[in-house]
Amino acid sequence: MRDLAVFLRKELRELVRTKRLLILLGLFVVVGIMNPAVAKLTPVILEMTSESMAEMGVTIGEVKVTSLDCWTQFEKNMPIALIVTLIMFSGIYTSEYTKGTLLLLLTKGLSRSSAVLAKFAAMLITWSAGSWLCFGITYFYSAYYWDNSLVNELFFSAFCWWLFGAFMLCGIVFFSSFAGSGAHVMLGVGGAYVVMTLIGISAKAKEYLPTHLIDSSPLYTGNAVPSDYFASAAVTALLSVGLVIAALPLTKKRQL
Amino acid sequence: MNTELREFLPLLIPLVIAEFSLLGYTLYHIFSHKTYKHGNRAIWLVVVLLGMNFIGPILYLIIGREEE
Numbered sequence: 001m002r003d004l005a006v007f008l009r010k011e012l013r014e015l016v017r018t019k020r021l022l023i024l025l026g027l028f029v030v031v032g033i034m035n036p037a038v039a040k041l042t043p044v045i046l047e048m049t050s051e052s053m054a055e056m057g058v059t060i061g062e063v064k065v066t067s068l069d070c071w072t073q074f075e076k077n078m079p080i081a082l083i084v085t086l087i088m089f090s091g092i093y094t095s096e097y098t099k100g101t102l103l104l105l106l107t108k109g110l111s112r113s114s115a116v117l118a119k120f121a122a123m124l125i126t127w128s129a130g131s132w133l134c135f136g137i138t139y140f141y142s143a144y145y146w147d148n149s150l151v152n153e154l155f156f157s158a159f160c161w162w163l164f165g166a167f168m169l170c171g172i173v174f175f176s177s178f179a180g181s182g183a184h185v186m187l188g189v190g191g192a193y194v195v196m197t198l199i200g201i202s203a204k205a206k207e208y209l210p211t212h213l214i215d216s217s218p219l220y221t222g223n224a225v226p227s228d229y230f231a232s233a234a235v236t237a238l239l240s241v242g243l244v245i246a247a248l249p250l251t252k253k254r255q256l
Numbered sequence: 257m258n259t260e261l262r263e264f265l266p267l268l269i270p271l272v273i274a275e276f277s278l279l280g281y282t283l284y285h286i287f288s289h290k291t292y293k294h295g296n297r298a299i300w301l302v303v304v305l306l307g308m309n310f311i312g313p314i315l316y317l318i319i320g321r322e323e324e
Contacts, residue, residue: 023317030274030310037267044260087318141267 003110007118010105015122020088028130031081032137036145039070067146068220071154074138075216081134082165086189089123089172091182097256098181106256113248116173120244123169131162156226157216163233164213167240168193174243177250210236275310282313285321292320 015021043063053059093116096102102115135158142148168189175188193211200206212232218224286292286300295303300320304312 019317023314026274026278027314030271033267033271033274037264037271040264040267084314084318144266 003114004118004121006110007105007115008121011118011122012125015126021126024085024088024126024130025133027084028081028134029137031077032134033141035073035077035138036070036141038073039065040145042069065146067142067148067150070138070142070146071151071220072217074135075157075214075220078131078134078161078214081130082168085127085130085165086168086172087186089126089169090186090189092119092123092172093176094179094181094185097254100256103256112252116177116247116251117244120169120173123172124166127165127169128162131165132158135161151220152222153219153226156229157219160213160216160219160229160233163236164210167210167236170240170243173247174250177247177254207231208235210239275308278310278313279304279308282316286316289322291322293322294319 012021042065046063050059106112106115139148139154142151148154171189171192172185175185179185179188196209196211200209200211206212207228208231210232213229213236219226219229282304283301286297286304290297292300300316303320304316306312307315
């Protein structure tokens, strides 16, 4: 337990000093502001293009923006923030293995498992803070300009997003236990996502896949209820725990 | 237009502040370093200035910035 605290302090300090934390949180804040901004700008843009559209024979009526448009933007922009987070963290393990910086601490008697878990905890803290910050900012603006009560299950869908991101971070932990570089880790995580999407083509299997979690628009419009997502949430949580647990012995065997 | 613009201010002000502080920090970082993970100074200056709406600086900070 003490090992874990030592490593966690080191990781958090590293995130602060390399400015990674600042960059990521800044990105989440920007995305959080962009969501309502794009929704708010949509009628203005349409108005500007309506003349040329009218020449082509397309007429655009009055466009009314609601909080639903804002949350659709949230659903569209969250993957970008998540991908940047994953790229940023993809080398968090492998760079230390290849540079050999971890050896110094391990030879002092700190355990490998606590190193793995502490890095995971640091990633999870960053992702949690960032994703909820982004959600909070979008929520605030959406409430300021429109009415959030039009959109259903906002908090549950945000929780689904958080869980999916945490699952992808577990993917980093798992692939890092044997991959050679950050690029390999990213390849593994990306490949896992593609495989999940391919399996998800079958509608029956889709309900149980982690990728189902980030399909939040049916939740917003009321076409789905949270209980439709419980199965995939349970699968995601189990897989996440499994990936981290599997990574521990693999890292122990790894030649550093 | 004026009232319309005022309606956008709560969104625009934080975005403008974020954009320019990010741009300033990125330019400072580029000029205070000689080597980068990928590319050279000229390439990064072009990328950052052309894509100054967040994309350029973020690209630089992710793939151009050298770890210290």
